[in-house]
Amino acid sequence: MTEIRREVAVIGGGLVGYGAALGLAKAGFETILIAPQAPDDRRSTALIGSSLDFLATCGLIGEIERAGEPLRVMRIIDDTMRLFRAPNIEFHASEIDRDAFGINILNADLMRIFRAAASAMTDRLTVISDAVTSIDAKEDHAHLTLSSGEMVRTGLVVGADGRRSRVRESAGISVRNWSYPQSAIVLNFGHQRDHDGVSTEFHTRTGPFTQVPLPGRRSSLVWVERPETADLIVSARPDRLSRMIEDRLHSILGAVEVEGEPQSFPLSGAAASRFGAERRVLVGEAAHVFPPIGAQGLNLGLRDVIDLIKAAERHRDDLGGRRMTADYDRARGADIATRTAAVDLLNRSLLSGLLPVQLARSAGVSLLSRLPLLRRTLMREGVEPGSSFRLPARSARRDDRPSSV
Template sequence: MEKRDIAVIGGGLAGTATAIAMARMGFDTVLVAPAARPDQRTTALIGSSMTFLDRIGIEGEVARKAEPLKVMRLIDDTGRLFRAPTVEFRASEIDLPAFGYNVLNKDLAEILDAATSREERLETRQMAATAFEADRDEAIVTLEDGTRIRAGLVIAADGRNSAMREAAGIKTRHWRYPQTALVLNIDHERAHDSVSTEFHTKTGPFTQVPMPGGSSAIVWVEEPDLAEIYVDVKPDRLERIIEEKMHSILGKVTLKTELQSFPLSGAAVDSLTGERIALVGEAAHVFPPIGAQGLNLGLRDCAVLCDCLEESRDDPGRRSTLLRFEAKRRGDVTSRTAGVDALNRSLLTGFLPVQIGRTAGLGIMAAASPLRRFAMREGVSPGAGLFGLPKSLQEWSRRQQALGDEV
């Protein structure tokens, strides 16, 4: 039977990044995952995610392949009686060059795969893990070829249908939304200027995210029946539909990739840890593609787990260490899950008080720069909004006083 300090199960973006981090910390690590399929989607890596990628030595490579996100614009396109004003979040308002970077998942995966080969303490096994068992002293993972690996800690990063999570007996609550996400990449005749625009519609967000080379990624949330129809629409007609939904802000549209569809769902776990196991990424939480939360939350899982393991290098799976990880991550995961769910459902509901509340909230944020800066700082790095709020309020008060003196 083989022995490792840490076994990471799952070779997605979060799992591979976690395995690299563990190896760089000096743990003898094995990454177990079947070969991944090519993914033409993109991911917006916000704030602290880039900090974590710098921690594992690939931030510069990713930034060179990515497009900076300098402005994020929200437009109410619901057509309802109470419509929110357009809100623009500018990274320069909080003294940042960009909120983050949008990168093709394929490019990020290639960078991560190359980084794994540079880590002497990291071994990869391109196969599935089929069983997990653990006691107070160690965990044992069985691979599909029959190999058994003993490890001090197993990190489950094997996705929303995690076999490791199920084997560990961690209960999960799943739910579905009456929506489907349509995803593709486009070219357009006008420059995007590193601006991402999110149109809030009655069926969910329609989001354009800038990509390198003047292209953009589209994440389009639609009713399932309509989504099925759009998947079969001829390319020239689909291009016109997308341009219309974007109100021609980027001019004529040309498809770069085929339209893909994904039913929207969510999931929350009873616990982020078990005996000798920690969950990260979609094994720990599942989000609809709204607000760029998915991978960013997963990379925050990885970063916090690294911090916790710094204090227990002699036994990475110690129960006290896993409880500390659980405590540090639970608030962020719970609040983001509730926030994304509430935003999505507020678009779907026809209940007038909810519409009024959403409109008022966005209106206040558009008008009040301290609250806008709070939201931006909190989005980039959880907890930073509270620390920056007093300064924002002081600046706002000084500007208001200056305007009064001029009058």
């Protein structure tokens, strides 16, 4: 029986799995990516802050900039029609000395870029399309059995294998799951007027309705609705759906034309009880699941990867050992917990009909509108968590990354 030996084995062929494999290989670790073919993904992702910094270190920022669209302004409009409504507010990247908050890119384009980069790193990165059938972790290594019958021996197993993670299950790590009374409709559309790099999020009684710019006169859309309403929307004729979207946008982009078939899926969340066990760590949706609100999903997964690489570099002498997995678990705990709580609170506040909740939300947005320092702090934290505490050091450093953000 053939045995493949690598320092790190990444399991999962999605964007976070490819990102982890590329980053670890770039950091000098002999890596194997076990990546069954992922389904086609017509969604987009707004890459922000540290995600772009990480992808720049992988040498990918130029291609991402050419394929994506900069996000220069983020606008929030209270469209709940409730008694206490928050004021409209705009966040401009220029307020925090940036040209843009991030870059919105189609997931299919990002995957194409990742796969091309992986194929160019064959000296340190091997990609195979087999599935993993079993994981056996020992004191000083782990054995993976593949569907082809081959065996992989490795020091560290990275679980990037999604919400039904086999890696998480093999480690005995429990997970807390919850659901929302909502579904998300995702699609792309063309429009008559320029978006000018502005992303607009309408807060409605059923959840956010968010338009995010794509290159040209095109945008992506995340439309959160009640499940029964979402079913009716995705079954509507393209011309009828286009008019519905234009109405929801209050015609700010003029006439709208939907591209392709819309997708819909129920909203849910999940959080693993820990993010590392002996010889195994979790990244992306194996560790946490978010509703598509606030551009947190993939960005949080790439921050997992960033902290994983740092932990691996600190523990090269025992890659995947108890000290390394405990180090990684500590590094990820606060970031994941705070982002989970923030997204959950925002979403549930929109659903609540209680007047005190409406008043509190309206007052919070009003403060952001009136207090520039608070608004800039929130923007910096949104782009790069923890950056508000490192401003003096950052201001003295030139950003030599070849990016527009």
